Amino acid sequence: MxxxxxxxxxxxxxxxxxxxxxxxxxxxxxxxxxxxxxxxxxxxxxxxxxxxxxxxxxxxxxxxxxxxxxxxxxxxxxxxxxxxxxxxxxxxxxxxxxxxxxxxxxxxxxxxxxxxxxxxxxxxxxxxxxxxxxxxxxxxxxxxxxxxxxxxxxxxxxxxxxxxxxxxxxxxxxxxxxxxxxxxxxxxxxxxxxxxxxxxxxxxxxxxxxxxxxxxxxxxxxxxxxxxxxxxxxxxxxxxxxxxxxxxxxxxxxxxxxxxxxxxxxxxxxxxxxxxxxxxxxxxxxxxxxxxxxxxxxxxxxxxxxxxxxxxxxxxxYQCLPELNTQPAQVLVTVFDEDSLLDSLRLAAELRARGANTIVFTEPVRLQKQLKFADKAGVRFVVIVGPDERQAGQVTVKDLAAREQTSLSREQAAAFLSQKLAKAEAV
RNA sequence: GUGCCUGUAGCUCAACGGCAGAGCGCCUCACUGUGGAUGAGGAGGUUGAGGGUUCGAAACCGUCCAGGCACCCCA
CATH class of the missing domain: 3.30.930.10 (Bira Bifunctional Protein; Domain 2)
Incomplete structure (x- = not known):
């Protein structure tokens, strides 16, 4: 150092x-x-x-x-x-x-x-x-x-x-x-x-x-x-x-x-x-x-x-400084393994096209690490796409703040997120 | 430019001139597809730098570097 x-x-x-x-x-x-x-x-x-x-x-x-x-x-x-x-x-x-x-x-x-x-x-x-x-x-x-x-x-x-x-x-x-x-x-x-x-x-x-x-x-x-x-x-x-x-x-x-x-x-x-x-x-x-x-x-x-x-x-x-958010990303798309990396990239692009500030994890490390990253970095929503989801044609959307997650189709997920984010912004 | 104070692990700080430590953080595991909590383990230091004094220096002395505070001046 x-x-x-x-x-x-x-x-x-x-x-x-x-x-x-x-x-x-x-x-x-x-x-x-x-x-x-x-x-x-x-x-x-x-x-x-x-x-x-x-x-x-x-x-x-x-x-x-x-x-x-x-x-x-x-x-x-x-x-x-x-x-x-x-x-x-x-x-x-x-x-x-x-x-x-x-x-x-x-x-x-x-x-x-x-x-x-x-x-x-x-x-x-x-x-x-x-x-x-x-x-x-x-x-x-x-x-x-x-x-x-x-x-x-x-x-x-x-x-x-x-x-x-x-x-x-x-x-x-x-x-x-x-x-x-x-x-x-x-x-x-x-x-x-x-x-x-x-x-x-x-x-x-x-x-x-x-x-x-x-x-x-x-x-x-x-x-x-x-x-x-x-x-x-x-x-x-x-x-x-x-x-x-x-x-x-x-x-x-x-x-x-x-x-x-x-x-x-x-x-x-x-x-x-x-x-x-x-x-x-x-x-x-x-x-x-x-x-x-x-x-x-x-x-x-x-x-x-x-x-x-x-x-x-x-x-x-005089404690006049407001709480300021330094994390622009609202969504993190996780990646399950090497094979699904491109799929995650594509999904992130879809979410960005719908207006969500999105980070995609670009290295296939353990899911635990990716969630921990989202938590520490202050990204509220995590989208998980693994073999299970892909097979069912769905993604899992996890709300870290609310501690809840749901399975949705990609289309639904995008709509769900834009709705959630709009609500969050209104607050 | 002048004066005073301070530099120890990533951070906050301990350690009488006699083995360099704690808390937090970090990493690993418990849990090979789920964050915070808990437990267990682990890594991490040329004590700001380089000299001197001493059997022995993080500690004492002077030099340099950096930071803080005040003066000067100014936002």
Whole structure:
């Protein structure tokens, strides 16, 4: 066993059980996205590194991208995020697309990080964006989609919360505290780290930055001010819209939400476990310059991304993962001996023609083994054809779940099975 | 990239520096045409790798590899 070549660090093998979960997640995401009228799209997994130079976080590109040189000497990155690709796709056909665009995607991404809880190097991400719209109500739509997803998977408002803030509001608040615009980036970073530092360290960090005692006091006050949003017309409209669509329970204002990505210009939000478990489940916001940054005309948008790893942790924690069947076969046709092998193959083909997902045992081993296989593999019905049956022109249909079996003609058996299977599917 | 913890049978885990074990799973048989249950038997290990200390190492020491957790950053 030692000789098995190891998988790449931070990647996951999707065995059928895992793949079933991933597919279920994909189906749910599709349902929620389409329910809101969003179209599916996909971008290349590989992009030129320079695409990310424009606006992604410095660290995201320089430290965390998987980069290699292709045969032509270009630096290629395995995409660490989708938004720049989206911006490029929009810019390329900017004049012919119908706005506002409502697009969603679900695919793989790579970041070169140390794997840990809720984080791997290869992960899947749901990206959903509304582009060519600039109103608070547009931002509200994306937030309500996130809420709709939580509702769809059975996560309640007392389990997860979508924390919302607005960078323009924060800029105005910083100005009110007479913090110089040049310090904006640093102060945003400071706010972002509030939870991760001890109060003393945080204060020292702020002081080093050049903030006065009064400014620090004002900042601390602001961060605990649950009413600060009322000073922003944008946010007032946003919350009103959220209330109207009935997802207010999931949403909460938090002046501490800044988001790391530099391209957000207005509304920013992230979803978290109410009990504070792990990192953000999803994150997003409003952006104004993304399309222009890749060479297009200015176009605003709002979107968010949700990784499959963290949401999986939360879904498991709150037992929201459904029971998923990984066995597509409904019927197993057994084979009695070498001589009847072809007959069994033919019978299986007949059953498939009638629409039954059918496996035929292709090796004439003991019947006991074949039944055990069906049982363990989760195939409910077994069709037995041996010399006795052939002589009588019949087959034996065994229902492993009901523990009963009957002798039927081939025609009857096919009809019997399609009836049983239809009933099973209806349940 | 930094720090802490962990690597023993397919899986979950025991074993004071002194013979490497259990439960589950797997295989065989009881039952050569009937799954789960029961009983009996069996296979399965270079103790992550390669060094060092020691009369003796799964255990102690340092190196590498892998995994987990936290930091950084972020989905």
């Amino acid at each position: 030692k000789k098995v070549v190891q998988a790449i660090k931070g990647t996951r093998d999707f065995y059928p059980e895992e793949m079933a979960v991933r597919s279920w997640l994909y189906r749910t995401i599709r349902r929620v996205s389409e329910l809101h009228g969003y179209q599916e799209y996909e971008a290349p997994i590989l992009e030129k590194l320079e695409l990310y130079a424009a606006k992604s976080g410095e660290e995201l590109v320089k430290e965390q991208a998987f980069v290699f040189e292709d045969r032509g000497g270009d630096l290629i990155a395995l995409r660490p995020e989708l938004t720049p690709s989206l911006a490029r796709m929009v810019a390329q056909r900017q004049k012919e697309l119908t706005y506002p665009l409502r697009w969603w995607s679900f695919g793989p991404f790579w970041r070169y990080e140390r794997p840990q809880k809720g984080r791997t190097r290869e992960f899947f991400q749901w990206n959903i964006d509304l582009i060519g719209a600039d109103s608070p109500e547009s931002d509200a739509e994306l937030i309500s989609i996130a809420a709709a997803f939580f509702k769809a998977v059975g996560l309640d408002p007392d389990q997860v919360v979508i924390l919302v803030n607005n960078r323009r509001l924060m800029e105005a608040e910083l100005a009110r505290l007479q913090i110089k615009p040049e310090l904006k980036g640093d102060v945003f970073r400071l706010i972002d780290r509030r939870d991760k530092m001890t109060p003393d360290n945080w204060t020292a960090y702020a002081r080093d930055m050049g903030l006065s005692e009064a400014q620090m006091e004002g900042l601390t006050l602001l961060l605990s001010d649950e009413e600060a949003w009322k000073r922003s017309e944008e946010m007032t409209r946003l919350f009103t819209a959220l209330e109207q669509v009935g997802v207010k329970d999931y949403v909460q204002f938090d002046a501490g939400i800044i988001r790391g990505l530099e391209y957000y210009t207005g509304t920013v939000f992230e979803a978290r476990d109410r009990q504070g478990e792990g990192r953000a489940i999803l994150g997003g916001g409003h952006y104004d310059n993304l399309v222009a940054d890749v060479g297009g005309d200015p176009l605003s948008g709002v979107g968010f991304a949700m990784g499959d790893v963290m949401i999986r942790v939360i879904l498991e924690k």
